[in-house]
Amino acid sequence: MSPAAPEPAPSAKPGRPRSDRARRAVLHAVDDMLIEDGYAAMTMKGIAERAGVGRQTVYRWWSTKAEILMEASEADARSELRSPEQSDPARELSSYLMLLRTFLATSPAGVAYRALVGEAQHDPAVRQLIERADLLTTSARPVLLRVQPFTKAMPAIELAAAQLAGPVLSQALTTPEPFTDDALRAHADTLASGWHARFGSHPEAM
Amino acid sequence: MSPAAPEPAPSAKPGRPRSDRARRAVLHAVDDMLIEDGYAAMTMKGIAERAGVGRQTVYRWWSTKAEILMEASEADARSELRSPEQSDPARELSSYLMLLRTFLATSPAGVAYRALVGEAQHDPAVRQLIERADLLTTSARPVLLRVQPFTKAMPAIELAAAQLAGPVLSQALTTPEPFTDDALRAHADTLASGWHARFGSHPEAM
Amino acid sequence: MSPAAPEPAPSAKPGRPRSDRARRAVLHAVDDMLIEDGYAAMTMKGIAERAGVGRQTVYRWWSTKAEILMEASEADARSELRSPEQSDPARELSSYLMLLRTFLATSPAGVAYRALVGEAQHDPAVRQLIERADLLTTSARPVLLRVQPFTKAMPAIELAAAQLAGPVLSQALTTPEPFTDDALRAHADTLASGWHARFGSHPEAM
Amino acid sequence: MSPAAPEPAPSAKPGRPRSDRARRAVLHAVDDMLIEDGYAAMTMKGIAERAGVGRQTVYRWWSTKAEILMEASEADARSELRSPEQSDPARELSSYLMLLRTFLATSPAGVAYRALVGEAQHDPAVRQLIERADLLTTSARPVLLRVQPFTKAMPAIELAAAQLAGPVLSQALTTPEPFTDDALRAHADTLASGWHARFGSHPEAM
DNA sequence: TAATAATCGAGACGGTACGTCTTGTCTTCGT
């Protein structure tokens, strides 16, 4: 009887709206399959089947498995790399380094990131995704900004971030064993010294 | 009586010996195709056809295209990363860094190395090849050994190599632009200072 | 209101339906290739390419080239072996024999049948196809049923069919020259006599 | 002077003579493999390995597996199809038919013959081998010659052989079950009657 | 006693079909 406003949705577009159920199913499938089978064994076909979703639905919203993986893991990656503020500058560096090392070595989002960096070496489109995300600089920046006031000559943030995080990423990508805590502390010390730190809250400093 | 040990054959195996012509054709094909088409577009089928070689012949001697690429580029990579001795320690570090940066950015062997590091993230077998080669430590070691006498506290070679080369490799793998010469010099300075170097203040120290 | 038999769809299955265009292209390709190149030179790969069809599409609907060939030629074979009714029993036998001889020697469907009998000796699956089709008995039966009333002791249809058609098939499979018309008439006479026929000399005998 | 040229051998050729050991090993291998794995699964490679013989050695003496199989089985086939003389003409025909049926159904040489007839439909070279051997006429001829005096109108030997043996071969090649003894006796009777036999030396005849 | 020559087993060679897999597109139905 009601005049029946047939306008159930705030979405102005006609037709059936995108199914959020399908979107989440795909993202979860990708997350799971990466851990269970690895990146190489993941296929668009497999993802669609695992998600219980039509193949075309996947292709409609994403071009490659890398793109899906990016969307599935980027938020996690950023939040997991948010290094909490520390009591002193030396700790800022070393606790960030440990966070990063563990993220790359064991976190699902870290595994995803390594896979994406790998794929970026073969596929220019993935390369752009990785460059845009720039996870290293992005995650190191807050730490460096907190440490900067205590140093006399830290270089530009981009270089400093590479100096800080680059060795850890390289290690994760090319060697079997990640750095120990001691190694990371030594690395932090080297950089702190190199940046002419006066980390003056510590009386003996320099 | 018999004056000679009856050691007649250096080739003990029966059957037709391996064709060196085929081996070289495959390695050259891989080298060329990587530059022309990129790693992803390279296929075992394509390599065999390009080399004018049977498919089975490729599979007989190599398991994956990564393995071929490794054999094709490893020697080049090692020789291209042999950093010539410099007049002073500061130059040792920075000229190695520039060599490494340019190798990764433009050398065919460097492109191959990046592709292999990429593939190592997807394939454990390639991962082992990369770990065994350990190009960073191997190439940085001679430089570090020459610099070490001038520092008071350089850490273990493995860590020092990662500190030195890691940022350059990470940059090459994840960002669009390689480091400038200035940035590399700044990085060298940072490490030298961090390692408590007494560079040059004692020029006679050499 | 209407009871409305809710039988809207003959195709209950979801998904894209089978392409009849692809099916016919494959069957035609097989027909042509058998004549042009022979059975041994036909390959699943070649059939797919000749038909302009994906390889998987062929394998999806047929297991072997023999299966395709069977489907492509069975209908033709049956219709070509339908021997028209004759004015007298002696003619029934001899005209069927000539039909069969010429079918096996020159008809494309006859060539296909010979190839399939050949393959049946190597592949049990093809063997079953051939056994199920039982072309000899099937094609001879109508002839024998028309002749039977004029004989006193024709054996069971299966044996009679083998007696009638077996020599012609054997000849086609193992010797260079097919039987002449005279030979076939002599064969028909032998069987007619052997079956104690009182053919036509006594038309009222019916 | 020369006390008899030392020419002990009909083999005038220089060089190492053909190894009879290798020849027999190949023939045995083919015999065994046909029974164990079937014709289709036999390969030149497999035969060589099974015989413990080089691949080239096989190709040196035979072109195809069919040729080897022919050499391996022809002698057996001929001797197994030598039908012993019987006490009366009716028995001549029926005991030959039973011999032939059992040969085709169960004898290794019979299996080989069926495989060769099969291959002959695909390969003209094998076709010629089969035509030259003409096993049916060859084996039926002695029987027919012994029976002929007792018939008034047996056709030419080739046709008579096809009439006699053709149904049995066709049955063996295209149907699952071979003929029973009764069926073969009925077939013999039909032909005998058809050939106007007077088999009359036997009072009860006909 | 050597030289010559054809054989032997072994196994790599360039090719090519096998049957399976994944790709990205398309075509159908039901919601």
Added chain:
DNA sequence: ACGAAGACAAGACGTACCGTCTCGATTATTA
């Protein structure tokens, strides 16, 4: 219009066999 199902053309995968070739070793005849 979207979503699921699944067929479509294309083409790489790694394996098997093809028939040829190249080895070193063996076994004959001829000089």
